[in-house]
């Protein structure tokens with residue numbers, strides 16, 4: 001009896017929680033906030049974001065359906081058989097048919113996931129995606145350094161070479177040029193080197209649907225890209241046109257402090273920013 | 286059998302959800318969510334207690350702490366006592382942030398308030414949704430004004446109790462008895478005043494203390510002693526403010542830092558230490574933190590000096606005059622910090638526009654100075670610039686101690702404070718005595734003013750904790766690093782020499798630059814690729830990326846990159 005009541009209560013609690021969080025998302029019950037503060041993903045604004053979101057939804061729907069079916073079966077079993085608990089347990093050998101079924105279905109699901117992500121994964125991770133038509137690596141905009149407990153960005157300065165005296169560093173703020181949809185047909189992306197000073201970190205920009213571990217001793221080429229159209233559509237009316245970077249890998253006691261922000265600027269403004277940072281680099285404040 | 290055994294667990298399992306719920310309720314109820322934790326108290330430092338004990342004045346410690354409370358308040362309500370001298374000079378350290386920040390800085394503070402700090406609040410105010418403006422973090426005093434003075438705007442209840450419950454029209458004129466910062470002389474509407482309240486916010490010491498409690502205290506401690514609960518797990522240890530010494534400042538060694546020096550560190554963090562960049566907070570918040578850190582530093586300094594006065598006097602009393610003069614002196618040092626700033630006249634050479642040849646010549650001169658006895662850099666940073674990481678112990682870094690007599694401090698040892706150095710013969714073999722014991726000496730690394738073993742920077746790691754800009758390095762050489770064995774440059778070293786030294790140090794840092802190694806590796810791979818595929822476009826260095834693991838062998842590549 002108590003088991004039944006507990007299960008019922010748990011189910012009701014889950015349902016209430018679900019409804020409340022949906023309502024809060026729709027009507028700001030708990031935290032009144034401007035429309036772009038959500039409990040869900042922020043708007044996507046990277047050139048690859050839509051494909052990542054599609055995969056996310058595909059997997060979410062698949063696992064949700066499986067979750068409901070398997071948990072439903074479990075609850076049903078507990079519910080149905082808890083009344084007869086005085087019965088003696090019966091040992092059975094098992095069912096080949098069932099075993100085959102619960103091996104084949106997950107395998108099929110994994111295959112669906114594996115095949116549907118392939119092209120997106122390649123576009124995201126493969127080095128060939130960060131090359132121009134002649135197979136040359138695209139130039140690196142800056143190095144992204146994770147260290148306990150902040151993000152730092154080292155720019156090669158105006159000469160475009162690292163390890164020279166005009167390199168400058170920007171703590172917390174990653175500034176990158178925006179992709180001009182009309183002009184930059186061939187300029188596909190902005191390339192970065194992702195590195196770590198000490199332990200594992202994970203460079204995560206929710207708006208760009210980008211997440212990658214920063215591994216000590218490894219230098220990874222990564223890329224991101226933001227279209228001016230997407231930028232205008234989503235950030236256009238806002239006072240704060242930046243978006244967040246967080247560390248998505250527990251990296252020590254100060255992990256929660258490890259944040260940053262991305263500022264995407266049109267080419268001219270980006271050049272001006274480099275000038276400004278160079279002036280600061282050789283300034284005396 | 287098994288069934289029976291399982292059956293005994295039934296009662297527990299059935300009670301479990303209730304037990305669990307009870308525990309959860311207990312946990313949540315016992316958590317203190319309120320701000321200001323009433324039990325935080327300023328204590329006296331260990332050294333204070335020790336020196337009072339030494340002169341038999343341990344019972345006088347309440348007098349010291351009482352005096353400090355009068356002068357600096359409590360963690361819940363920190364404030365400076367205003368002396369007549371301050372009044373005469375038209376100065377109020379409680380509001381020093383207000384008049385010390387420059388116009389440009391104030392502009393940044395306001396922009397930050399508007400676009401980041403109070404973005405949510407201002408969005409709702411602009412939308413006319415006054416009733417649902419959420420309480421901002423670390424802005425208790427501002428929020429109190431919003432709740433009381435601006436009540437007619439959001440709850441419909443006027444500030445005075447017993448008035449009629451009517452909401453004011455946001456477009457009507459703002460109550461002339463009330464004040465918000467930046468209010469125009471010809472008045473404003475309620476809606477405008479509400480916006481001004483948030484955009485022109487500058488934190489009070491109380492608000493900054495609350496932020497300090499959440500963001501800084503766990504390392505830097507209640508009194509700023511660098512002894513918070515997480516401090517013991519950190520290397521290097523968090524700064525103890527109470528000495529009034531801050532390492533990376535733009536003024537002479539031993540002087541108090543400028544406001545900008547502290548803001549710089551908050552903005553940039555101290556790279557590779559546990560002090561991160563706090564740039565995620567608004568400019569106003571950081572200036573507020575600087576105000577509070579200054580209060581803690583002054584409190585610590587005053588404490589140390591009062592105890593000194595006390596133990597020097599015969600009666601062990603603290604005359605009012607002594608207290609006042611000490612307090613004023615400590616405050617004046619800080620107030621005048623900005624006046625000591627002379628670096629504005631320094632012109633930073635633009636190496637980015639300098640020819641490679643000139644850079645090499647100046648770097649070479651820098652190297653000579655580095656190895657010379659005048660600047661004497663090599664004696665701590667080692668001949669290869671690897672400082673504390675150098676394979677052979679730099680000569681000035683440590684002192685020999687008698688291994689049999691000296692009592693090794695295990696904590697100092699654990700932090701790398703001791704080194705054994707073996708005797709070696711001409712061929713480089715370790716020497717042994719007749720019994721086969723290794724001949725060696727025990728060295729103790731010199732401590733800094735905070736009692737930490739000195740760890741001179743390894744330049745080849747390309748990390749500079751106090752900032753890596755040319756001006757930052759110039760200041761380190763020119764003024765030294767406060768409280769450490771890094772001295773200020775002697776007068777014989779000209780500014781030009783210092784810049785040459787800085788250029789050399791940057792060369793050391795750049796020569797081991799991993800990004801350059803990476804570039805080099807890419808080029809080498811491209812060459813190999815070209816050779817393997819039989820066509821020679823060897824002047825093309827950017828192509829042919831390979832992903833055969835990215836582990837670098839530092840040394841090999843550095844040799845190959847031939848700096």
Ligand SMILES: [Cu+2]
Nearest residue numbers: 201247251258
């Ligand atoms: Cu991290």
